[in-house]
Amino acid sequence: MDWQSLLGHDRQRIWFQNAIQNQRLASTFLFVGPSAIGKRTFAKLLAQTLLCTTSEPSDFKPCGRCETCVQMNAGTHPDLIQIAKQPDKTALSIDQFIGSDEHRMREGLCYEIRMKPYSNRRKIAIIDDADTIGEEGANSLLKTLEEPPPGSVIILISTSLQRQLPTIRSRCQVVRFQPLSSENLTTLALRHQLISDHEQAERISKHAHGSLAEFAIYADESLREFQQEMRTQLTYRPMDFVKFAKAVQGNVESVGTESQPRRERLKLLIDFAQQHFRDVMSNNLGKDPMLVDRTLRGIKRCLEAKEHVDRMVAPAALIEAWAADIASI
Ligand SMILES: [Zn+2]
Structure with a gap:
């Protein structure tokens, strides 16, 4: 991967290049923007740019061939610390920041970043899924964000500024990324x-x-078909919410038995309903105030349901309550 093949995000690239050339690169960044648009790729390229041994960071052109570049690409360079939410968890764990109970303060990102850089340059940390840092995790990270080791760079990757605790937000330079x-x-x-x-x-x-x-x-064609089916059911009045809930539950179960993929699928299906309400609303603005009002309630209920998905042990009850509510708006 190189900067030439990164699509979009030109403004951010120029901004970082200038900061590096003028030697005023900050230490802690919060990358904010929708998921899957290239924020993580950008962060990794930036790390490679800062550590490549054959080109100067200010050239903004990592060679892609030196040992450092190869290791960075493989994610094995000792000066690059990467953490992300584990697939079976709903949030980043405090252990990833400060080590497990047995190794407290002797493992984890906050410990590793203080080690002497292998490259003699700097340590760089990329914290993915930063939306899921809880209060405990944030507290363990604060000191590192406040006093990062000299030269180190810490990048948090997030989808929304609102999801960040104020304590984190205020200690990072925010870089916004736009959809592609x-x-x-x-x-x-x-x-x-x-x-x-x-x-x-x-x-x-x-x-x-x-x-x-x-x-x-x-x-995914089958998913598009299911979205259409949901739209049909949502439009039909009176809406058969029991049938609707069953269909949603069935689709959620179709992704397997693990809870995390199921949660993701459920959020997506709630999103489909929300999109449907949004479309109905924009088609009726200025025409049917009652309908606009009802769809707005539907959207709010969808937003609320999505907030709850990660906290639920069994989503069946959530699906039923949500379906019943949107049927009665
Ligand atoms: Zn290189």
Whole structure:
């Protein structure tokens, strides 16, 4: 991966290049923007740019061939610390910051970043899924964010500024990332072989809100069909919420038995309903105030349900309550 093949985010790239050239690069950054648009790739490229041994950081052109570049690409360079939410967890764990109970303060990101850099340059940490840092995790990280070791760079990757605790937000320089243009998304989807037909890729890109993750979903035909079925059921009055809840539950179960993928699928299906309400609302603005009011209640109920998904042990009850509520709006 190199800067030339990164799609979009030109403004952010120029901004970092200037900061490095003027030697005023800050230490702690919060990357904010929708998921699957290239924030993590950007962070890794930046790390590679700062550590490449054959080109100067200010050139902003890591060679891609030196040992450091190769290790960075493989994610094995000792000066690059990466943490992300583990697949079976709903949040980053405090152990990832300060070590497990047995190794408190002798392991984890906050410990590793204080070690002498192997490259004699700097340590760089990338914290993925920063939306899920809880209060405990944030507290363990504060001191490191406040007094980062000299030269170190810490990048937190998040999808929304609102999801960050004020204590974290105030200690980081916020860098906003925009969704990809539909042209860039088409190129990326073809490159990642999510689809082979160029025209179809262009069509899907228009609806995917600049996100590769959303593109992947829309490229899945069975899911698109289910979305259509949901829309039909949501439109029909009186809405049969028992049938609707069963259909949603069935689709959630179809992704397997693990709870995390099921939660993700449920959030997506709630999103489908929310999109439906949003469409109904925008088609009726200025025409039918009562209907607009009702759909607005539907949207609010969907937002609320999504907030609850991660906290639920068994989603069946949540699905039923949500379905019953949106049927009665
Ligand atoms: Zn290099």
